[in-house]
Amino acid sequence: MPIQIENLLSAIKQARETGGKRGFTQTFELSLNLKDIDLKKPESRISEEIVLPRGIGRPRKVAVFAEGELARKAKEAGADIVLGREEIESMQGDKKKAKKIADEYHYFLAQADLMPSVGKFLGAVLGPRGKMPRPIPPTADPAPLIERGRKVTRIRLRDQPTINLPIGVESLSDQELAENAKIVIDTVERKLEKGFNQIASVYVKTTMGKPVKVEVPK
Incomplete structure (x- = not known):
């Protein structure tokens, strides 16, 4: 029973x-x-x-990897941080910063075409923590996904x-x-x-x- x-x-x-x-x-x-x-x-x-x-x-932080219109929508929806391709790639030589991001944020979402970059530059710190991002469908509203992540x-x-x-x-x-x-x-x-x-x-x-x-x- x-x-x-x-x-x-x-x-x-x-x-x-x-x-x-x-x-x-x-x-x-x-x-x-x-x-x-x-x-x-x-x-x-x-x-x-x-x-x-x-x-x-209590509040749980959600990070979003996105650019352009999706980044704007994610910010409006209350994402705790929004990072674009340039910011993702900048972490290649900064493991301390990458680990800080991985530890500080509870849940991650990513624009579909940024997933390869996230995997390449952040996969080593996000993967072992079980925090690899969920892809955001191209036409999806990020607001409910961010709320779910919390x-x-x-x-x-x-x-x-x-x-x-x-x-x-x-x-x-x-x-x-x-x-x-x-x-x-x-x-x-x-x-x-x-x-x-x-x-x-x-x-x-x-x-x-x-x-x-x-x-x-x-």
């Missing part, structure tokens, strides 16, 4: 209580430990974007049978955090060959708190 919202609510409440108040806004983190999975097989690995229904609870979290399952990712900050309610966690778990279930039966355990925790196990229905 899959994990229910009630199971998540109980664990999140406990994690909030044990995590205590800190001098900064803590993030709730979700951990899924998997079993009976062979990650040597490419088909067993997971790389998925999930739009959290309640968002993360709510996205990523599932990456590579060489270890564990998934760790943020589901929101402590300013979100327990219900909102539980809804975010549920959509992540449901997505992972759909990606696994045997679904829920391959999830060994689930934990939630705050940044500075101890992990709290989510009770899994029998």
Whole structure:
């Protein structure tokens, strides 16, 4: 029987209580430990974007690689930074700047014809972070794509049978955090060959708190 919202609510409440108040806004983190999975097989690995229904609870920066009309629209839509071809190519000899861009911005979008340049000059820093940009279709309005990017979290399952990712900050309610966690778990279930039966355990925790196990229905 899959994990229910009630199971998540109980664990999140406990994690909030044990995590205590800190001098900064803590993030709730979700951990899924998997079993009976062979990650040597490419088909067993997971790389998925999930739009959290309640968002993360704080602004997340979106970068757009674009020029001309698309760049103008991206700026009007509130992109946190818009970089053109010249700026992309300038990072070839400036790894420090490239890494700063990769770390500072959460989500990346790119004009389709700039994708090769992004791959060539920034692929080495964006790829390992799971942040290669999504291409923007030529006639697309970038506004909804930028807004979507602010709510996205990523599932990456590579060489270890564990998934760790943020589901929101402590300013979100327990219900909102539980809804975010549920959509992540449901997505992972759909990606696994045997679904829920391959999830060994689930934990939630705050940044500075101890992990709290989510009770899994029998």
